[in-house]
Amino acid sequence: MNDSEKSPHCGLFLYIRRGDAQDCFTENFTTVLSDDKLGAIIRQMEKVIKSYGGKTEGIMSITEQIKQIKDDKNAIILAHYYVADEVQEVADYIGDSYYLSKVAKGTDADIIVFCGVSFMGESAAILNPGKKVLMPDAQADCAMAHMADLEKIAKMREKYEDLAVVCYINSTAEMKTYSDVCVTSANAVKIVKNLPNQNIYFIPDGNLGRYVAEQVPEKNIILNDGYCPIHAAMTRKSVLEAKKRHPKAKFLVHPECTKEVLAEADYIGSTSGIIEFATKDAGEEFIIGTETGVFHELKKRNPGKKFYTLTENQTCRDMKLVTLEKVLDVLKNETNQVTVTDKLRERALVPLNRMLELAK
Numbered sequence: 001m002n003d004s005e006k007s008p009h010c011g012l013f014l015y016i017r018r019g020d021a022q023d024c025f026t027e028n029f030t031t032v033l034s035d036d037k038l039g040a041i042i043r044q045m046e047k048v049i050k051s052y053g054g055k056t057e058g059i060m061s062i063t064e065q066i067k068q069i070k071d072d073k074n075a076i077i078l079a080h081y082y083v084a085d086e087v088q089e090v091a092d093y094i095g096d097s098y099y100l101s102k103v104a105k106g107t108d109a110d111i112i113v114f115c116g117v118s119f120m121g122e123s124a125a126i127l128n129p130g131k132k133v134l135m136p137d138a139q140a141d142c143a144m145a146h147m148a149d150l151e152k153i154a155k156m157r158e159k160y161e162d163l164a165v166v167c168y169i170n171s172t173a174e175m176k177t178y179s180d181v182c183v184t185s186a187n188a189v190k191i192v193k194n195l196p197n198q199n200i201y202f203i204p205d206g207n208l209g210r211y212v213a214e215q216v217p218e219k220n221i222i223l224n225d226g227y228c229p230i231h232a233a234m235t236r237k238s239v240l241e242a243k244k245r246h247p248k249a250k251f252l253v254h255p256e257c258t259k260e261v262l263a264e265a266d267y268i269g270s271t272s273g274i275i276e277f278a279t280k281d282a283g284e285e286f287i288i289g290t291e292t293g294v295f296h297e298l299k300k301r302n303p304g305k306k307f308y309t310l311t312e313n314q315t316c317r318d319m320k321l322v323t324l325e326k327v328l329d330v331l332k333n334e335t336n337q338v339t340v341t342d343k344l345r346e347r348a349l350v351p352l353n354r355m356l357e358l359a360k
């Protein structure tokens with residue numbers, strides 16, 4: 001008896017015939033399917049049906065359910081550019097951390113479903129405490145958000161009397177409470193330039209800190225050794241190889257990458273900056289040095305242009321933990337609510353509000 005005979009064996013089979021055209025789609029499985037896997041199969045089947053001009057109501061009901069519950073509960077969905085394409089598609093607002101934090105602060109919705117990682121949900125809960133902020137996956141976290149030493153911050157403050165601790169928004173709420181102002185990659189240079197302080201301790205991202213230091217040479221910017229594992233893994237060698245493969249392409253990169261990678265760039269900027277640049281630029285091919293989720297918006301806005309990855313490994317595992325099924329689940333059951341104590345909120349709100357003020 002072989003393995004398939006021993007195991008329970010199920011499958012889905014879809015056969016479509018229209019005129020002379022025909023197609024079939026099969027999916028076999030021998031184990032119980034997770035919701036995520038089942039959702040992915042259903043979406044694939046929906047694409048096949050739609051490609052033949054068919055209607056898929058009743059099969060692909062998950063997005064409809066999400067929309068319905070969202071309306072019933074006065075909820076909004078915010079999605080970072082790094083989450084999966086289909087999650088971006090159900091979102092009311094898609095953007096980078098700076099844009100989404102402004103939306104979170106200004107919304108009059110009762111529920112905010114934040115499709116991103118934990119520091120984003122925390123920031124939304126801090127900026128708009130009257131709202132229920134729900135995370136589709138409570139485990140989705142940003143490794144870099146934890147990469148700063150609170151004792152070291154205290155020592156720096158002792159050493160430099162006029163020190164400003166500038167905290168990248170990709171940080172825990174606790175880290176923000178030790179900071180004077182938050183920044184995002186879209187506004188870091190502007191804010192650091194405008195601060196009255198001469199000495200700046202930039203946490204947690206050393207790469208973004210170094211990039212800001214180069215743009216603001218008149219200040220003493222002390223760097224921390226935190227980094228984003230996805231952006232820091234991109235190498236100069238991989239840039240040169242990608243340029244060889246696509247000699248006409250411009251290289252657009254996020255400042256979380258290393259100095260050597262940034263040195264090869266035609267444009268350096270936040271995710272929204274990269275999207276803007278590619279959309280306005282006359283070029284038709286671009287190599288993109290940031291997380292792959294951004295390709296969805298790039299392709300949507302620029303259907304005639306070509307976008308290439310730098311390496312095969314440009315995906316943030318945590319961002320991809322957010323799925324449509326989990327969005328539906330938290331909307332239905334109102335689970336995974338972000339909670340921040342009043343004390344933490346009051347202290348973390350100061351640098352976040354200062355960022356929104358200084359970035360105007």
Ligand code: SF4
Pocket residue numbers: 082117141142143144145170228229230231291316317318319
């Ligand atoms: S891509 Fe990097 S900075 Fe962004 S959430 Fe993932 S680990 Fe954090």
